[in-house]
Amino acid sequence: MLSIAHLENWIRKTMPKLQPLYDAAPYPLRNVLTSARGYVLTQMRYSPAFWRHLEELLEREKHSPEEMEEYQNDSLRRLISYVFHHVPFYRQLMLERNVRPRDIRSTKDLHRLPILGRETIRARWKEFLSDDESKGGTVRVFTSGTTGAGLPVVYDAPAVARNQAFSERQRIWAGVTPREWRITFLGSRIVPLNRSCPPFWAYNYLEKQILMSIFHLSPAYISHYLAFLATQCGKVLEGFPTVLSIVSHMARAAGASLPMKAVFTNGEPLSMQGREAMESAFAAKVYDSYGMTEWAGLIQECERGRFHVISDYGILEILDQHGQPVPSGQEGYLAWTGFINRRMPFIRYRIGDKGMWDQDQTCPCGRPFPLVSPTVTRDGDNLVLSDGRILSPRAINQVLKNKTSFKVCQLVQHDKETLEIRIVSGNGEAEKEAAIVKKDLDMLLMGQFHTFVQFAREPIQRASGKIPLIISAN
Structure with missing residues (x-):
């Protein structure tokens, strides 16, 4: 029987061939097709497991720092045992280094394993796949790194539900309930590229989502965007920081008032100028997050404006160029060990981004997650x-x-x-x-x-x- 993960994998593989048919469809049919696509994603993201995970996450954020540390260490022990028995790359690595699961009992023991770089994964990515095959199938995606160097990543439907639960927990911090209507400025091509009149958007009714084209933002079309957004005030807004920055600057130049409930940014660094422009144009707080397609680590901004390492998602080490931990307040490279994706787990994965531990580790939000300041390491012009x-x-x-x-x-x-x-x-x-x-x-x-x-x-x-x-x- 075809699982939802198998169906998602098929859609991703055939989407380039289906795009011309989608583009040729009339607008009402494009909404139907977009919603059909949304059905598949909804089945994975909001499965019964999602609600269990979300409930657990909301309870876990009440832990003390000591309880969270023990949770991390327990999760690490289970992860190390799993990769030793099921992931060829790590089994070979640990045997070569004479390291066994019993030797890694806490985060302090991670130094027994080497730092993992992107080039190693790119060259040997199949060796990172678990041989403990999921009966529900897997989905293969690709990173879209900001320097154009992509990697294949594999996960299963349970991992999708776990990852979604972490996203929804941050939204709850902002006063947003799960599955509220949202307006999305991400990368989907939901409007034909040669379109010169509205609508520049499509509805995904099953996920309560309005997808906006990021490929038609121009002075000639912006009035249509702003007029439509004015009819959607009070909703949740999400998207890439550079895209929302373009929209917010155009909105301010036009004198448009577009109050939203909250703004969520991800996928690339958020500049202070971009944040100020968005909060002015949309009259809402911006909640930024740092993550990756590899699902190895996560940093999220709380309602107090502080950035937290989400330590029940994975382990963060901040290291110098020699792989040694840096003290608080000193910039270093981020190295991640992820808990949620067993199909393709990464341990001590250095993605190339930098950050530092905050010297003040006290946040008024009271959550047990460490405070960190990610720094912008890559940028680009429009x-x-x-x-x-x-x-x-x-x-x-x-x-x-x-x-x-x-x-x-x-x-x-x-x-x-x-x-x-x-x-x-x-x-x-x-x-x-x-x-x-x-x-x-x-x-x-x-x-x-x-x-x-x-x-x-x-x-x-x-x-x-x-x-x-x-x-x-x-």
């Missing part, structure tokens, strides 16, 4: 098209999904007509995938740029060390 559309790094990033052969992919806008696709190759498939990226990018940009591929040895870095996705060189 891409401005001749027709006025403004594409954020996250909008452009959608064409880089499923591409695993690049170490880095950047877009360099040399002038109003020329766009360089600059690639640092990761393996022999880079030329093939570069051609696909160029084709997809040309479709997205609708011929407004002459694009060309340029392979390079190193990425372009700013003086700060940041690696931007989009660079305006003119």
